Amino acid sequence: MRTAKGSAPSRRPAVVVLLLGASLVFSALVVTIQSSFFTGSRRSLVGREEIRVLSDLQTRLQQCVASRGLGLTADIIDHCKLVLKFPEGTNSTWYNAQFKIFEPLEYKYDVCEAILLWEQYRNMTTILTREYLDVRPDGWLEYAAKRIAQLGADKCYNRSLCEEHLNLILPAKPPFHPRQFKTCAVVGNSGDLLKTEFGEEIDEHDAVFRDNEAPVNEKYAKHVGLKRDFRLVVRGAARNMAAILNGSSDEVLIIKSVIHRDFNAAIKELPNPVYLFQGIVLRRGAKGTGMKSIELALSMCDTVDIYGFTVDPGYTEWTRYFSTPRKGHNPLQGRAYYQLLECLGVIRIHSPMRAERKQDWSDVPSKEIIRSAHTVALRLKREQTGQEGDLGPFGNCKVWGTMDGDGPVSGSLDMSDTRKNSNYNKWELVLLERLRKEAQEHYAQMGGVSLYKMDGNKLDDLVCVKHTL
Template identity: 90%
Template sequence: MRTAKTSVPIRRPAAVFVLLLAALVFAAIVVAIQSSSFFIGSRKSLIDSEEIRILSDFQSRVQQCVASRGLGLTADIIDHCKLVLKFPEGTNSTWYNAQFKIFEPLEYKYDVCEAILLWEQYRNMTTVLTREYLDVRPDGWLDYAAKRIAQLGADKCYNRSICEEHLNLILPAKPPFHPQQFRTCAVVGNSGDLLKTEFGLEIDGHDAVFRDNEAPVNEKYAKHVGLKRDFRLVVRGAARNMVAILDGSSDEVLIIKSVTHRDFNAKIKELPNPVYLFQGIVLRRGAKGTGMKSIELALSMCDIVDIYGFTVDPGYTEWTRYFSTPRKGHNPLQGRAYYQLLECLGVIRIHSPMRARRKQDWSDVPGKEIITSAHMAALRLKREKTGQEGDLGPFGNCKVWGTVDRDGPVSGSPDMADARSKSNYSKWELLPHESLRKEAQKHYAQMGRVSLYKMDGNKLDDLVCVRHSF
């Protein structure tokens, strides 16, 4: 018995049409992808070209500024980001590096794009260690807090209460100082060059004055360094003499640069002065020392930073202090070159003996609009190079986010009641935002009530960002 076969008619024209349609769709997709890639590539190329043009123009402005203000320094442009600052032939290179057995070189290469990103970031940052930073930072209490306490006897805070006992004296709940809190600030170094000037009244005319270590402030040096005392950044060795350094001043805020120490704590309890820890930032740059850290501190709360007493004029042969005998110091040529770069990036304004004899005109320093444009161009190029996307604002480098919904305790301890009754802690830690200058209030609102802190390390990225909900 045969089984009947059912024949199915083949519709060849329809099948061919489907195949052709599918092929056409696939070809269209391929062309679209290629066109899109071409468009994106062309657009990226146009963006890169525009950023490079902006930065190249900025480099030319920096070059002109160095030529005008550098007292012999010149800038050779390598590309849109890199340049070399050169000292004139015959400059006396007196600093000898025993490790590499060479004298201090007469030229220094800098990446202007990296520099402008770094220093503009400082304008939004908090540079005082706070409780909220340790609370928000991953393992902030376990790992990081231990690094800020000398003689802890352990590399980690396994017993948090012991670490809190060490740090509470100098650990405010939230930032005591704010970006743009002051309009003009003077950072006064300790160079012996100050004795060649009479900047005292000019220094005292600033909204806030920053000094460092044991630098004396008295009538003997008043015409050279002024008498106004607001902030003092001290290294660990100088902090041992904090009572003598403050010499009866109850207004000067003391900020310890490195670590707290149990020997300090007893002295802190006796002082009416607010005492804090500098939020440790380790970044490689072209100048070292407490003076540079004082500039970082000032930039985080001042619109304009004027520096005095930094050895930045040619012709000196040794590192000196205005209040003591000459001593071996930091490599001065490298410092002088870097400070000049910072002035031409609009970060600081330099005042020195040679500059005191001429009218100070800042028209040859790039203005805020030009600096902002260069900063955004450098940021876009950096993000394209590293494949980063998204926010180009101040929060683009926030690696860690946290939220604080209450004020918390002020720094100090209950047994400081008598000292606190005469102190200015409340001037800073309990200061309502409504009493800040309008520019600081506006900045705080624009930042969405967020405080930025730097993670330690040598990178521009990786910020700890704390949002205040109150």
């Protein structure tokens, strides 16, 4: 290692048509006003054509929310910002004890930032690897220590000790690749699932992502399916890994938070691949393991369908399909953000109120519209931050490094025979020529560079690792 610096109802109410027409007139007015403002300044960051492209996306997004939002509406503020609003009278039950208020009925979003963020996820690695720690200047001393529980120190002053903790779950380079799978299902744990029979549909996906201790068995098969490929678990659930996997030897287990001495003892007895989530920390409009599973899926799937998330009107309590109701994440905030992501083409939502009709994704802005808006949003951001030139996906690379060869496969000498004789390392040895064509093409377009997100709440500061081809 060398370190260098897509059927909506066919008939829509007349009032919706009128509203959409009015929104088009409003958007055109916004374009005119904003264009005259920006083009009138010699220091303008965005011109008439850029405003038109972004405003066109905002209008399409507004139409998408009106058609698919199950009561939500989108109010445009400017070419980048909008507000998603719930109808008056929506039952707001989530109480914030700190601010002594119930969750609000409207949420403001910056669409330009959202486009940039989620396109970045499609190009990123979300599994912690040895190359990330080696390339990042403070990788072993500071970052590694944050991922080890009960280390006894806030930094890895003893690198050998830290490596001993992490070796079991630390592949040399990314075990998964962008575009590796065509279709993926992310299955949440919501009680919504018991109102549907999506099981067979879920199992038809190339890969299925599940959370924590969600059971997969014949009892719930018609609701959640039986296919199991990836499971993202928090620290509490990870303590019970063997019971969660329940004999599923090929299901990839990904620990969300930190590795623990007790986990290592259990991992040595498992035949399954086990990794550590790369640990991106970003403030966004939805929280929880389900959101992290979407991030994970976006980094290796072309199309991401989500099931079992709290999205339908009237849903006022966070539940699990396999346990009694419990308090959880605020449902209104999550539902609004997922709707934004669907109308940006990031995910596709499946829920009880959409189960009885054929899904038609034509309401979602086309890939061409989103791609054009992404180009403009990226140019705008780079002008605002003083970046010069077009560096493509590498404009935010703050740290560069080079990876020579394959490096060591994760593991240790004292693994059990069960794990030694399993195919736990099959993902780490996947050859490029065995990946689907789209994944190979993406790898070539990126020049063999893997992108990692550094911690923080900004889009910037990537760790970029060049692999020898």
